[in-house]
Amino acid sequence: MRSNLLLPILGLAVIAGLAMLISGTAPAGEIPLTVHYKVLAPIGHGNLTIFPVVATTSHDTQEFLTLDEGLRSGDVIVSESGNVAPLVRPRHGYRAPRYNPGDGAEVNRLVLVNNSKRPLILLAGEIVTGGKQDRVIGKDRLVPAESDPIDLSVFCVEPGRWTATKANFGSYPAAMAQPAVRARAMADKNQEMVWSEVRKAQGSMAAQLSPPMAAAVGGTSSYARVMQNDEVKQKVDAVAEPMQHDYQSVIKQLRDRNAVGVVVAVNGEIIWADIFANTSLLEKYWPKLVRSYAAEAIVDRAKGHETDVKAAQRFLDNLESRREIVESEPGLYRHTEITGDGFKAFELTSLLPKTGFDLHLAKMAE
DSSP states (O other): OHHHHHHHHHHHHHHHHHHHHHOOBOOTTOOOSOOOEEEOOOEEETTEEEEEEEESOBOOOTTOEEHHHHHHHTSEEEEETTSBOOOOOOTTSOOOOOBOOSOOOBTTEEEEEEOSSSOEEEOTTEEEEETTSOEEEOSOEEEOTTOOOEEEEEEESOTTOOSOSOSBEEEEEEEEOOHHHHHIIIIIOOHHHHHHHHHHHHHHHHHTSOHHHHHHHHTOOOHHHHHHSHHHHHHHHHHHHHHHHHHHHHHHHTGGGTEEEEEEEETTEEEEEEEESSHHHHHHHHHHHHHHHHHHHHHOOOOOOOOOHHHHHHHHHOOOOSEEEEEEETTTEEEEEEEETTEEEEEEEEOSTTOOSEEEEEEEEO
């Protein structure tokens, strides 16, 4: 009798599983329990290899704003801690933040105001330039629409300056800190380790440049200025541009299959993965991400071995944790740090109405 009852149950389970695999986009307000990722054949240039990742399900992210979009429009303002006076919220809108020249600045704190009507996504590794030092965002998070000023946990990526160049910050265009720097901020959460990784990157870059350019790079402590150096840009572009072109072509071809991210290998060693909620969100971040991967490949030129799709799939699939740390702002987002054997992963989950899905997953090899 038990076996007869099990047959229809198993049949329903198989049908449900097939429906999940066939499904491309979750209906509005309806969140699937599982998203399956598949790693595809790699794209390579020099010692950098990128494996495209497609998903069985994508999610609507039109309501979300990126940091670059917010800074360009002026709807998002970032200032030194102590420079933004408390906002008074008039009945019919917000009053713009006022610059306060008083010195309340701190190395690891910035203040952000989101005046837009859309929630703002912040990704660890995004660089903001200006103020008394350039900073890198330390953790993925969401900022609510029309927010009060909030404190941002950041890390300095310019240890040699503590003089204001302007009151507010801008976004360093088309770039993000390379994975090694992101890792020190996200996993170690240690300013000295971030500075150490920045200096290591600067030293490696300088060693590959002509004497005048090497002197210029050696004379600045700004990670952003190093990456904007003409010869450094040429070296990064030589790797990033063909990769960007090839992968954008792949994204277009795979749009119907929900291309959502990448697994990254340098010198044949898998080091990183970035996965997003849908193709559109991936495309917004892709120009910044590919340059960060290219910068990592230029800095790390040790001889390695070839890797393959199976290894990349194993890396992506393994999320078995030994420890999890969860931080949450109810009704807004949940941030989960997962520590496993040989990796750390970071999930940013939206908790806004009709969401409940991961906006971004970053995973690093350790």
